[in-house]
Amino acid sequence: MKGSDCETMITTALNHLLEKIHHLLAPTGKACITCTRKTILLPSHYGICSACYKSIPWILKPRCLRCGRSIGCPDCSRRDVEPFYFTMNRSAVYYNSLMKEWLSQYKYRGDERYEGLISGMLQQAYDSLVQEITSRGWYMKEKLAQRHTVAKTPFQQGREPQHMWKPDVITFVPVSEQRLVERGFNQARAIASKVGASRDVPVRDLLKRNYDSEKQSYKTRAQRLASMHDLFGVKVQEFQSWLNHTYTTLGESARPISILLIDDIYTTGSTLNACSRVLQKAATAACVQVDVYGLTWARS
Numbered sequence: 001m002k003g004s005d006c007e008t009m010i011t012t013a014l015n016h017l018l019e020k021i022h023h024l025l026a027p028t029g030k031a032c033i034t035c036t037r038k039t040i041l042l043p044s045h046y047g048i049c050s051a052c053y054k055s056i057p058w059i060l061k062p063r064c065l066r067c068g069r070s071i072g073c074p075d076c077s078r079r080d081v082e083p084f085y086f087t088m089n090r091s092a093v094y095y096n097s098l099m100k101e102w103l104s105q106y107k108y109r110g111d112e113r114y115e116g117l118i119s120g121m122l123q124q125a126y127d128s129l130v131q132e133i134t135s136r137g138w139y140m141k142e143k144l145a146q147r148h149t150v151a152k153t154p155f156q157q158g159r160e161p162q163h164m165w166k167p168d169v170i171t172f173v174p175v176s177e178q179r180l181v182e183r184g185f186n187q188a189r190a191i192a193s194k195v196g197a198s199r200d201v202p203v204r205d206l207l208k209r210n211y212d213s214e215k216q217s218y219k220t221r222a223q224r225l226a227s228m229h230d231l232f233g234v235k236v237q238e239f240q241s242w243l244n245h246t247y248t249t250l251g252e253s254a255r256p257i258s259i260l261l262i263d264d265i266y267t268t269g270s271t272l273n274a275c276s277r278v279l280q281k282a283a284t285a286a287c288v289q290v291d292v293y294g295l296t297w298a299r300s
């Protein structure tokens with residue numbers, strides 16, 4: 001055997017040995033999606049490690065009862081140009097730099113592992129929303145109709161709710177055809193489908209986006225609001241067929257139909273409001289009363 005052959009054999013054997021040692025020393029378990037550290041992952045943490053889970057900036061106590069923001073909220077009090085078409089929005093988390101990174105991994109880099117994480121977090125926010133609406137009942141809606149901001153008043157006391165609130169349908173903020181081609185998927189649709197499937201609520205594709213609105217920064221606030229008006233529309237056939245189906249299921253129930261509108265981020269609320277507006281318009285045209293609730297993953 002030549003000297004060089006002998007060297008190659010020794011190197012290969014050494015590499016094998018090193019690999020085995022590495023395997024033995026590495027902690028058991030799976031790699032955390034976000035920090036890639038190998039550890040035991042709890043099923044309740046959606047694929048991330050305990051340390052990463054602890055860094056999630058949950059919004060547990062919203063300060064603005066309208067939009068669910070955890071800090072002071074000028075957006076809702078400034079809503080003098082346009083009324084609210086949704087009853088309330090709740091978000092799972094505050095949109096900090098870490099959440100921004102997670103969302104961009106999913107939305108722009110297409111890392112599908114984040115879908116389970118983000119939609120899992122949204123399911124928790126859904127459960128909180130259900131609890132909140134159930135415990136407040138119509139009380140809050142009446143209060144919101146009176147004023148934009150609601151004083152810190154205790155929940156209705158002494159009356160345990162008989163039934164948990166449940167939306168009749170989940171729908172989502174649409175992306176334009178162009179974005180759909182570029183990105184390959186609508187993140188809002190994907191997470192809405194997961195929430196609907198896990199909470200047994202039908203998910204319907206009720207809205208369409210007429211064009212892209214991302215380059216609007218040169219417009220004034222009033223111009224932006226005006227252009228928002230024709231940005232979204234309902235998919236007429238889907239809306240009608242959903243409404244007919246819902247009516248058949250609900251029978252002659254007089255209560256308003258609840259629509260839960262899902263999106264990834266709530267920034268100023270203009271997207272959610274514009275979508276709610278066209279849903280309300282279509283419902284009014286069909287002589288039906290609907291309440292639109294927003295559920296977004298992050299509140300900026």
Ligand SMILES: [Zn+2]
Nearest residue numbers: 032035049052
């Ligand atoms: Zn981690």
Ligand SMILES: [Zn+2]
Nearest residue numbers: 064067073076
């Ligand atoms: Zn607000």
